[in-house]
Amino acid sequence: MKGVTKLKYKKIPEATIRRLSRYSRSLEEMEGKGEKVVSSALLAKKCAVNAAQVRKDLAYFGEFGIRGVGYYVEDLLNNIKKILGSNKEWKMAVIGIGNLGAALLSYKDFLKQNYTIVAAFDIDPPRVIGRVSEKLGKPAEVIHINRIKEVARERKIDIGVIATPPSEAQSVANLLVEAGVRGILNFAPAQVTVPAGFVVKDVFFTTILDNLAYLLSTETGYSIDRK
Amino acid sequence: MKGVTKLKYKKIPEATIRRLSRYSRSLEEMEGKGEKVVSSALLAKKCAVNAAQVRKDLAYFGEFGIRGVGYYVEDLLNNIKKILGSNKEWKMAVIGIGNLGAALLSYKDFLKQNYTIVAAFDIDPPRVIGRVSEKLGKPAEVIHINRIKEVARERKIDIGVIATPPSEAQSVANLLVEAGVRGILNFAPAQVTVPAGFVVKDVFFTTILDNLAYLLSTETGYSIDRK
């Protein structure tokens, strides 16, 4: 591609994004402790990765460091947040307020982060409210699932979190798609498909456990496995 | 395998293991529907991967298919379970019976799988029991954390699930290590380190969300992202 020469779209490895999130967490800790500067070597150590890896990851997005010095903690943190889209406030809805859904509603870490749960849906709000009333801080109500399209549009929901039984996962996903909710975080152990332009992230507990179990049964010995 | 020659340890990609878990889920579904045979192409489609990938993954462990036919669902499922160690019963302990810990205790999917929660620990059992009593089916009690070493040995716990606040994660991990619990599933957003021979798997919700948010902000358009 000469002519337009230096456009160079570098495709960013998925793994890089995961690590940026990890760096972000470490940097927040450092910032809290009042540390001003950090080297790639130190950050790497804190995150259990290679120092060159840290530099490579950052280099995808610009030159944030100063040779002979390192990276300014606050500055780097801001940049990473910008990259990850963490400077935007992401609005989430939880669908299915059972055991897991209720736990998510009361997950305090979200408060400190740029993720906010702005709506909670269930197929049986009256029953559910009795069980989880003490947890209903921010989304002060549980809304019936049949109002999801309307409410999702009103509240500009970015991400739908599926915490219903697996049998309902696809139909809930369909509703989210119709409502124009582009991001889906799926906790139900079921295959969910969406049209182009939408993104699904699965979190399958048993897959994670299968992974752990496999590592334990093959006597690999040492393995801190970050993914 | 003539002589000892052809031992060939093939190192299995981590990604392969994750996919096997996915295949397993699909196969269970098919078995439930009474389907006898499946081709790599169909299984691949169900799991949103490449057909050659399916065959390669399986080929690491043996020849399970029949050319011109495909794979016998039941047979393949059994083999995959054997590979993943899913024929073993894994005993788990949950540490920190708060919102998330309580949700895990009542996670019904574990019942169908080969993972069993055999103990629940907290630093304040009396308070906790009041809140979660209805969820205490199998581990009928919440035990004080200071008895973890003794109980872990007695009940032969394989995997410890950390669901305490992040500040406590490392010290809980230390206890688990001392008790000889080799596998750790860590939900607390904190760096946890363990000695050689132990395995830690982190599940950081915000990292997963950061990932999703990144995909949403970079207008990649289509992306079903399975990890």
Place this chain on the structure above:
DNA sequence: TCAATTTTGTGACCCCTTTCACAAATCCTA
């Protein structure tokens, strides 16, 4: 001012994983 020191940014290399493409094996039908 200059040399020694520190630490980044990055080209080059290497390894691992995925995809492609096809021979080999099996089934089906006439």
Place this chain on the structure above:
DNA sequence: TAGGATTTGTGAAAGGGGTCACAAAATTGA
């Protein structure tokens, strides 16, 4: 029994990501 159809298993090629090593840039100290 033979020929056509199907689908596996796998070598080879392609692609991506991680590590190494070093030049370039900044700092420090004399």
